[in-house]
Amino acid sequence: MRLECGMSESGDSFQLFAGVCDACRATASKLEKSHILATYLRDVPRESLGIAVRFLAAQAFPPSSNRTLGVGGALVVESVRTVLNIDRTTLNHAFRAAGEIGEGISELWSLPGTNSLTLPLIQAGFDRIEAVGAQDAKRAVVIDLLRACSNREAVYLLKIILGDMRIGVSEGMVETAIAEAFESPLTEVRAARLLVGDLDAVAALAFERRLGEARFRPFNPLGYMLAQPTMTAAGAIDVLAKREAIAEDKYDGIRAQLHVRAGRVELFSRGSGTVTGSFPDIVQPLAKSDAAFVLDGEIVPMRIAADGAQITLPFSSLQKRLGRKTLTPRMLREAPCVYVAFDCLFDGADLLIDKPLRVRRERLAAIAAQHRSIVLGPQVPITNADALDAAFVAARNRRNEGLVIKQLDSLYTPGRRGDAWLKLKSHLPTLDVVVIGAERGHGKRRDVLSDVTFAVRRDDSDELVTLGKAYSGLTDVEIAALTERFTKETLEERGRYRIVRPSVVLEIAFDQITRSERHNSGYALRFPRIVRIREDKKPSDIDTLARVEQIYKSPDNLAVALDDAPPPDDVNQLSLFS
DNA sequence: GGTGCCTGCCC
């Protein structure tokens, strides 16, 4: 296809980039998107290729770099307001109509653009935004960039800054395009990305036809293997189909890869970057190791009793340590963390991901035996549904979410969610709630009331107290039907939020109940989702606050620590400050 | 120094 991008642009012009994005936006076909992107990538100057693929995935920096802009919606809106010199209301109206900020400014944008922006120039701007601390200074750079933008350039600049393209292109599609552009098998591109990490590195290898040379190196995190959810133990047994398997506890911690080599130690979290600094109790004992290995596991807040019994603490205690600049001895005492290792991906000089789990576990056991901050969780063979049930109960008694069931002959497939690993979680009872507020969504949900606030009843009164908001679980058809109903039953509009007559009853599932100031019930739900619309129930039939409190206090609610007196144990207390 | 908003990042 021919791209309408104006006259004779160099391959790294931002105007061209915007034109390519527009072309992708115009088609729903993935094949066509790939063709468009591949054609583009082939002609991008070599030195800008990395930036191009990064920007196409709406990344301002390589994800593994730990660098961030520190610019979000609020700062962007203020910058746009300055450049266009318009009031907030007009701007908000445009954003609401478009369903997003990026596309929203297109309607209002009158600047012609200087036709001077290039990919490296934008990248240099991002570097500067990151480097300056003050919001004023960040805003000044954004404003400078915007003033040079044409209409479509402004749209995509903001989309990259906000980290969301919404044109049906994300990392996966960019990988597909790299494969097509440089005539390499997609499988090779994927494999290379899982080994080397960032898209720019993969594009460079593909460009040089050296994808096959991609090699794993410690301190370059691999993709994580993920588990497929299963609802029931019987279902899990079915999927296993008599293949040998083991069950491990499913921990509510932070999934992390532990890389160790020549005295250097890093903990990589799933999203991007390292969390090494937050867990000296895990890292410090490893600092003197001269071994080289990469493990997969979970950072877990845990008390280990003198007899070795493992009791997991609530996730919130772990979260208090995440991102901390300074850790006090008290924090380490109150939220002691261990690294529960469950896989070994690299040992000595051997990448083990293509070896079966049973082999990887042997290597793991040998490593764990030598390092006291690497803990192995309980592991039981699964032969039948009874064994699975027993393991599940044991896991719950250790205050863990459930089980992950793994086939012993399976290989480690980074970045994939397959049947080789199954996760089986326990479920709290659901709650019947009533919708009392609704809001429009974003993007394709901009014209529907997809975002609902729900409430339960305070006992012995008619008062409704809010408990949370929910988004997922309804189909587009159901959302459309509810939108019509909420529109009819609107009592009052308060900006974007509308109060609706309490009439729609929903059944809500969730993972935990926490104490919270966010909603006026004093409670909030973790991972709320709509199970179904209860057409058969009236608002008078919904659950009460007492019911919420009852579930909150139930032993299955892992948000609450067991209030047994904490055992006076020193087993996993490290004297970092002595 | 206290408070509140914004951002990023865990689940």
Added chain:
DNA sequence: ATTCTGC
């Protein structure tokens, strides 16, 4: 995190 949808 979970869930739905289009390819």
Added chain:
DNA sequence: GCAGAATGGGCAGGCACC
């Protein structure tokens, strides 16, 4: 089956403002 999109609660740090 996969990729993309849309959405929840909660924590810490950094900054703006009083």
